[in-house]
Amino acid sequence: xxxxxxxxxxxxxxxxxxxxxxxxxxxxxxxxxxxxxxxxxxxxxxxxxxxxxxxxxxxxxxxxxxxxxxxxxxxxxxxxxxxxxxxxxxxxxxxxxxxxxxxxxxx
Numbered sequence: 082x083x084x085x086x087x088x089x090x091x092x093x094x095x096x097x098x099x100x101x102x103x104x105x106x107x108x109x110x111x112x113x114x115x116x117x118x119x120x121x122x123x124x125x126x127x128x129x130x131x132x133x134x135x136x137x138x139x140x141x142x143x144x145x146x147x148x149x150x151x152x153x154x155x156x157x158x159x160x161x162x163x164x165x166x167x168x169x170x171x172x173x174x175x176x177x178x179x180x181x182x183x184x185x186x187x188x
Contacts, residue, residue: 143167
């Protein structure tokens with residue numbers, strides 16, 4: 082199996098709570114982030130805005146212990162099943178997906 086990274090060298094990562102199955106966040110990883118995740122057992126990502134590698138929770142303490150990493154049928158997306166410590170979202174919400182789209186998009 083060879084993961085398919087995009088032209089920027091990134092692959093999307095969906096992160097899900099292993100116990101509740103709640104989707105916590107969507108982020109991106111480069112090859113180094115994926116390798117660090119597998120090596121350390123903690124979620125690592127690539128920050129597109131800061132253009133740097135980061136370990137989830139490195140400043141907040143809200144780390145993600147990775148239980149399992151899965152890849153999709155096209156090998157172009159990953160799923161991290163994690164034990165989340167604290168909140169996953171930088172807003173203070175447990176999940177980044179805490180808002181529901183009803184009629185109009187307001188961000």
